[in-house]
Amino acid sequence: MQRQLSTHLYRHLQREFGLSGSDYEILVNLSEAPTGRMRAFELGEATDWEKSRMSHHLTRMAQRGLVRREPCAEDTRYADIVLTDEGRAAIAEAAPYHAANVRAWFIDAVGKERLEVLEDASEAVLVALAEHDARAEHG
Amino acid sequence: MQRQLSTHLYRHLQREFGLSGSDYEILVNLSEAPTGRMRAFELGEATDWEKSRMSHHLTRMAQRGLVRREPCAEDTRYADIVLTDEGRAAIAEAAPYHAANVRAWFIDAVGKERLEVLEDASEAVLVALAEHDARAEHG
């Protein structure tokens, strides 16, 4: 089910707006940032991606003109990521439709009560994984 | 959560047994087939993959010696996919550990009651997607 849902969601984004799910995630985070600029590792925390994935993806998005790397004052060696006008336009156009799809296909289909159960279940799985990691580290 | 769980599951398979999640899925299906041989499109139905993904993946698995394409009696133009000894050994070794991980990290963590709710929810999402597809086709 998860696969089918993601496939539908991302296919829609791709066909209607030329954005991948990953593009969308980055653009949303950037557009929600008050200053409109973030460091790569902040995006990493927000999206929970590996740093190398982030770097590769930002490179590709920069080539398509959605995003720009801009030298960051105060921290010589690193760069800020900033939305281009094009990037801002893309997310503004896509977001309402994507949100509507998520609501129709997932949130409404699942319903409020089951959604709460699902949140608890997710939490429980994450706890189980964290416990396993903890054991692996010092075991 | 779904991403974290899959990552853990597949990382374990990869590191301990050198198998990807996709490899595993194919091997399980083949090893469960009474005759030990299946046509590619049967595997496609069982896994719900696109045909081109199947073809590419079988090519890679064949190169690694897990699987073999064997001309199929009765149906000249197509080929059966058969497990090699190596493939059978790989799945026999990996399956118990993988199943244990799925149980510990997912099934037990979620618990029986929540699991049932989750099944209903999945079903509801699939219905919503199917309805959308139906509308799109003749609309």
Add this chain to the structure above:
DNA sequence: ACGCGCAGGTTGACGCATCATCCAGATTTG
């Protein structure tokens, strides 16, 4: 003051997934 570790980030190689396109043989249709 200097060396060294480390956090943030980049790069290259590789495997994987999708799309579009093509192919052969079988089946329908005119």
Add this chain to the structure above:
DNA sequence: CAAATCTGGATGATGCGTCAACCTGCGCGT
């Protein structure tokens, strides 16, 4: 019977994600 169509499948190009290796300054210990 011939032409269009359908089915099962292969292939090439391209984008994505991971791993391993590497680079670069900052900060810490001595």
